Amino acid sequence: MTLFDADPLDLLRHLPGWVDGATADRWLAALLAETPWEQPQVRLYGRLYPVPRQVAWYGDAGARYRYSGLSHRPLPWTPLLAEIRAAVEAFVGQPLNGVLLNHYRDGRDSMGWHSDDEAELGRNPLIASLSLGGTRRFDLRRVGQSRIAHSLFLEHGSLLVMAGATQHDWQHQVAKTRRPCAPRLNLTFRQVHPQP
Numbered sequence: 001m002t003l004f005d006a007d008p009l010d011l012l013r014h015l016p017g018w019v020d021g022a023t024a025d026r027w028l029a030a031l032l033a034e035t036p037w038e039q040p041q042v043r044l045y046g047r048l049y050p051v052p053r054q055v056a057w058y059g060d061a062g063a064r065y066r067y068s069g070l071s072h073r074p075l076p077w078t079p080l081l082a083e084i085r086a087a088v089e090a091f092v093g094q095p096l097n098g099v100l101l102n103h104y105r106d107g108r109d110s111m112g113w114h115s116d117d118e119a120e121l122g123r124n125p126l127i128a129s130l131s132l133g134g135t136r137r138f139d140l141r142r143v144g145q146s147r148i149a150h151s152l153f154l155e156h157g158s159l160l161v162m163a164g165a166t167q168h169d170w171q172h173q174v175a176k177t178r179r180p181c182a183p184r185l186n187l188t189f190r191q192v193h194p195q196p
């Protein structure tokens with residue numbers, strides 16, 4: 001069986017409990033403590049706003065990545081992130097040369113509708129997204145439509161793998177919520193092809 005077969009979510013695999021609870025707890029505590037978080041500013045209608053979450057970009061030397069309107073030089077892999085990358089690469093069977101860490105401190109932190117369609121990800125990128133900490137809802141809608149077509153609850157230790165044309169046909173978001181929720185980390189592993 002291949003990792004991906006037919007269904008609207010055919011290009012998406014959600015694997016709750018991909019990593020055991022004790023390991024997920026260890027990864028969460030260490031990453032919360034050791035990551036040099038940043039909160040980049042984005043320009044919206046001529047004004048600068050901090051993005052509503054904290055981020056960090058790690059990767060192989062040269063794996064520059066553009067997000068929030070700026071090109072980011074990667075931080076070098078830590079032993080822990082190298083360990084997690086090796087486990088994810090072994091699972092998906094593809095190299096992944098960078099990881100974007102997102103820290104959602106509480107329900108006010110969020111990520112708006114977008115596709116991961118930056119040029120440096122190539123045409124049909126495989127993106128492997130590990131969730132640690134509080135559960136948050138991950139919504140999907142078709143490009144050009146406002147209706148949410150699918151929602152997934154991304155739990156502690158789950159892996160979501162997006163592949164193929166997901167990023168052409170679909171957008172995703174992690175919406176703000178008024179429900180109390182524990183801090184959440186999301187690690188999206190990507191293969192970046194630096195642009196000239």
Ligand SMILES: O=C(O)CCC(=O)C(=O)O
Nearest residue numbers: 100102116138174186188
């Ligand atoms: O936090 C998530 O689950 C989604 C993160 C995401 O979409 C991204 O980093 O591009």
Ligand SMILES: [Mn+2]
Nearest residue numbers: 114115116172
């Ligand atoms: Mn995304």
